[in-house]
Amino acid sequence: MAGDSGKMKLYWYPDYRSVRAIWLLKELEAEQDVELVRFFPGGDQADDAAFRKDVHPHCTIPALTIPGDIPILESGAICMYLADKYGKLLPEPQYRQDYYNFLIYTVATIDGVLDFFYQLYGANMTFSDEKVQQMTDKLNVCFDFVSRRLQGRQYICGDKLTAVDCVFGYVIYYSTLLKDGALLKNYPKLQEYHDRIKKRPHYQATINMK
Numbered sequence: 001m002a003g004d005s006g007k008m009k010l011y012w013y014p015d016y017r018s019v020r021a022i023w024l025l026k027e028l029e030a031e032q033d034v035e036l037v038r039f040f041p042g043g044d045q046a047d048d049a050a051f052r053k054d055v056h057p058h059c060t061i062p063a064l065t066i067p068g069d070i071p072i073l074e075s076g077a078i079c080m081y082l083a084d085k086y087g088k089l090l091p092e093p094q095y096r097q098d099y100y101n102f103l104i105y106t107v108a109t110i111d112g113v114l115d116f117f118y119q120l121y122g123a124n125m126t127f128s129d130e131k132v133q134q135m136t137d138k139l140n141v142c143f144d145f146v147s148r149r150l151q152g153r154q155y156i157c158g159d160k161l162t163a164v165d166c167v168f169g170y171v172i173y174y175s176t177l178l179k180d181g182a183l184l185k186n187y188p189k190l191q192e193y194h195d196r197i198k199k200r201p202h203y204q205a206t207i208n209m210k
């Protein structure tokens with residue numbers, strides 16, 4: 001499945017949460033240090049078994065393997081690790097709370113809500129009206145919360161892109177893939193944020209990877 005380049009390996013698939021790590025690697029200008037391994041969980045049984053045994057017990061991506069060290073298996077943790085390793089895209093001290101807060105909030109709270117909307121609109125699963133309303137209310141709370149933080153600033157940690165934007169930016173990107181972006185329609189601050197990140201060549205290059 002992957003050669004032995006002696007480099008870190010990032011297991012990725014288009015439009016999956018690996019977008020976060022690839023976009024970040026490009027912004028860090030560190031892509032040359034990482035072998036990208038395109039891997040579709042659930043595709044080939046033997047590949048899945050090997051990946052589950054050697055890399056990720058849940059057989060999900062992204063996963064970052066590091067020669068001589070343990071792998072990192074969470075998209076948020078991979079982004080924090082890479083930003084720390086290269087000492088770039090880190091917040092100014094006054095934004096450190098926003099950095100930790102919104103990075104963990106995105107992966108621990110928003111991702112689960114978006115998973116529901118993927119099931120509803122992407123996988124066409126059926127849910128009760130009550131459940132849909134409950135999750136819509138929760139998404140609104142999430143998007144209101146981040147929109148308030150973006151008042152008067154271009155990115156989550158002020159006017160400079162940091163690793164948290166690669167993590168949260170994926171939520172915005174993924175939202176545009178569901179129901180023609182309807183989830184974002186009441187959120188002008190998030191639409192402006194999306195317009196801003198769309199102008200970044202490394203973001204564009206990442207989402208164009210197929």
Ligand SMILES: N[C@@H](CCC(=O)N[C@@H](CS)C(=O)NCC(=O)O)C(=O)O
Pocket residue numbers: 015016017018041042059060061062073074075076107
């Ligand atoms: N907590 C993990 C979640 C990873 C995850 O659910 N990845 C999905 C793709 S976005 C996956 O690999 N799904 C394949 C599967 O569940 O079989 C993270 O953020 O890294």
